[in-house]
Amino acid sequence: MKFESQGVARPYFIFALLLFVGQILFGLIMGLQYIVGDFLFPYIPFNVARMVHTNLLIVWLLFGFMGASYYLVPEECDTELHSPWLARATFWVFAAAGVLTILGYLLVPYAELAKLTHNELLPTMGREFLEQPTITKIGIVIVCLAFIYNIGMTVLKGRKTVINMVLITGLVGLAVFFLFSFYNPDNLVLDKFFWWWVVHLWVEGVWELILGAILAFVLIKVTGVDREVIEKWLYVIIALALISGLIGMGHHYFWIGPGPYWLWLGSIFSALEPVPFFMMVLFAFRVVGQRRHQHGNRAATLWALGTAVMAFLGAGVWGFIHTLAPVNYYTHGSQITAAHGHLAFFGAYAMIVLCIISYAMPIMRGRPQGNGELSQKLEIFAFWTMCVSMIGITLALTVAGAWQVALQRLPEVGALSFMNTQAKLIPIFWVREAFGVVFALGLVAYLASFFVGSRVEAEAGHRVPAVS
Amino acid sequence: MPELFTKGMARNIYYGGGFFFLLLLLGLTLDTLRALPQRDHRENITESVARGKAVWEENNCIGCHSLMGEGAYFAPELGNVFDRYGNGSEEAFGQFMQAWMQMQPMPTEGRRKMPQFHLSQEQVDDLSAFLIWTSRINDNDWPPNREG
Numbered sequence: 289m290k291f292e293s294q295g296v297a298r299p300y301f302i303f304a305l306l307l308f309v310g311q312i313l314f315g316l317i318m319g320l321q322y323i324v325g326d327f328l329f330p331y332i333p334f335n336v337a338r339m340v341h342t343n344l345l346i347v348w349l350l351f352g353f354m355g356a357s358y359y360l361v362p363e364e365c366d367t368e369l370h371s372p373w374l375a376r377a378t379f380w381v382f383a384a385a386g387v388l389t390i391l392g393y394l395l396v397p398y399a400e401l402a403k404l405t406h407n408e409l410l411p412t413m414g415r416e417f418l419e420q421p422t423i424t425k426i427g428i429v430i431v432c433l434a435f436i437y438n439i440g441m442t443v444l445k446g447r448k449t450v451i452n453m454v455l456i457t458g459l460v461g462l463a464v465f466f467l468f469s470f471y472n473p474d475n476l477v478l479d480k481f482f483w484w485w486v487v488h489l490w491v492e493g494v495w496e497l498i499l500g501a502i503l504a505f506v507l508i509k510v511t512g513v514d515r516e517v518i519e520k521w522l523y524v525i526i527a528l529a530l531i532s533g534l535i536g537m538g539h540h541y542f543w544i545g546p547g548p549y550w551l552w553l554g555s556i557f558s559a560l561e562p563v564p565f566f567m568m569v570l571f572a573f574r575v576v577g578q579r580r581h582q583h584g585n586r587a588a589t590l591w592a593l594g595t596a597v598m599a600f601l602g603a604g605v606w607g608f609i610h611t612l613a614p615v616n617y618y619t620h621g622s623q624i625t626a627a628h629g630h631l632a633f634f635g636a637y638a639m640i641v642l643c644i645i646s647y648a649m650p651i652m653r654g655r656p657q658g659n660g661e662l663s664q665k666l667e668i669f670a671f672w673t674m675c676v677s678m679i680g681i682t683l684a685l686t687v688a689g690a691w692q693v694a695l696q697r698l699p700e701v702g703a704l705s706f707m708n709t710q711a712k713l714i715p716i717f718w719v720r721e722a723f724g725v726v727f728a729l730g731l732v733a734y735l736a737s738f739f740v741g742s743r744v745e746a747e748a749g750h751r752v753p754a755v756s
Numbered sequence: 757m758p759e760l761f762t763k764g765m766a767r768n769i770y771y772g773g774g775f776f777f778l779l780l781l782l783g784l785t786l787d788t789l790r791a792l793p794q795r796d797h798r799e800n801i802t803e804s805v806a807r808g809k810a811v812w813e814e815n816n817c818i819g820c821h822s823l824m825g826e827g828a829y830f831a832p833e834l835g836n837v838f839d840r841y842g843n844g845s846e847e848a849f850g851q852f853m854q855a856w857m858q859m860q861p862m863p864t865e866g867r868r869k870m871p872q873f874h875l876s877q878e879q880v881d882d883l884s885a886f887l888i889w890t891s892r893i894n895d896n897d898w899p900p901n902r903e904g
Contacts, residue, residue, distance in 0.1 A: 325868030329861070330869070333819075338819050338828050398815060402814040411810060414813025414818065415813060450767075474801055475798050476809060476824075476889075478792070480824070520762070523763065524769070526770055535781060542896060542898070544824045545792060545796050547791050548896060550788075617898060620898065620899075621825030621826060700901065703901050706832040706833065
């Protein structure tokens, strides 16, 4: 570790992984509820499980992004973090707010939570992914401001690299677009229109900048390739991400009220959204191919390559298959959407956080060349288990979605009802759940890899091999 | 070695392209906001519709259902539920909704269950008004059929 203050990232990473475990547990519960409809009813109704599942995801990714920033910005800036104290304080505030919110979801009926937190004063609750009580949302804004202030001050006094600038642009965008979550008019169409300014402009906009910056940082570190080369790639990738993604938001405007020109704009621009992800694959493989040294942390290199590939599959390919308006007319809001959502979030965002954790955690634990042999083997096994099972989940949901469309959406007469269609899909939902269990086992193996192998082995086993 | 495509060019595409398309998005947004009143029939958003939206939100209906295709995919689409169960009559739909909300959760074992939300009669009426208003938004003819 170059600077003492980079160590503040550690609790962020650990807590992110704990929340990740929670997310997967609730995912398994929901997967079973798709099969046994009344499983755990009325103690954990589906809507509660889903809220916990998706909110845990968002929060652990935010913890991951924050940890990543605290780790990489001082190193890129070549200076200590502006205020390690503030970073530690905001960690506890954010963690407490997150835990309290999740407990609120689980322990009281949602309507009660809305009443307790005085949602009527500024109604923002009850919209997908933005279910948090208004007070929690305000807390998120405060934490984000403190975080960006801390990172911003560090960048101001230090070296302004391209990675730093791209990262901070992404973080500022994240905070700015979240403000749209406070806009909730009585008019559902306006509500939905600007709801996407949080959701789409996050995951198909500014989060891609954050993803690109973290990936570029890890690639510089594990390959030793010249910064100039990597920065050029980074600019091209994020340029394409913004050029396709901003107007690509139109693919969400097909069927919720806005006019028909969005059918064209949304289709054309979102059809381009796979391009930056494809460039990311080329980028990662080329840079690793041109590496100047063989970093001892092979697991981190694998995560970097894997992130690019899985993000391309999930966000790129699985996004494309249902993004053209004539296709989306039939697939909108079906299990196809769920398939895309799972692979895209895992491949792009969960994996980039696991990637930076894989690179940074060993260093913070005094293992500059990565974990020991056994630990890395286990981590790599976990990598493959999670990736393959997530592809299994995605394929199962894709089959479920296609069948759902065929039974429920396509027939002009004699279409099956939603509930009858779902009953027919149960065998496929079993397959999905089985892959979900495998994924959970992969996660257990991943967590175990942190505790396998001693420090001595880590230091002895990984001398840097000479460049051939 | 001179390069055909330099980092400076890449940076300019990023800043220039990002800025241009952000402006284009803002322009299109402005245009859409001007066109929306004809499509969302906002003149029909009564007090009851507005209260109904609050009922919808404060009970996290979106956690199971989808509304105009957005939300969860665990329970039926409700953007067109009026077309499905209303038989064209607001009154009939209102009565159906009162009965339906009353009988939840249904006792069928193994079936997906909707919780009992203990809504008042007025709240259910508001919810019905909200769903009826929603069903009449011009949404480019989605969904393909009445099953949603």
